[in-house]
Amino acid sequence: MKSSPAIQAAIDLTAGAAGGTACVLTGQPFDTLKVKMQTFPDLYRGLTDCCLKTYSQVGFRGFYKGTSPALIANIAARTRSSS
DSSP, X not given: OOOOHHHHHHHHHHHHHHHHHHHHHHHHHHHHHXXXXXXXXXXXXXXXXXXXXXXXXXXXXXXXXXXXXXXXXXXHHHHHHTO
C-alpha cells in the first residue's frame, strides 16, 4: 500500500524531529562539559571534576543550558536531509 506524499512528509518530519531530539538530549551534557573544560582549562582537573562542580553550582539543569538552539538546528538539519 502506497501512502500519500503528505502522510510520508509527516512521517519523515516526525522521525527527523524525534531523532534530532534524542541526539541533542543525550549529547548535550557532554558538549556542555567539553565547552566548559575548553573555555576554562585551569579550572577543572578532568571530566569528573567538571561534572561535579557543574552539578554543585547550577544543578542538573546546568548540563542542558543552551539546548534550545542546538535542538532547533539539529531537528532542522535532520528533517531537511530526510526530504
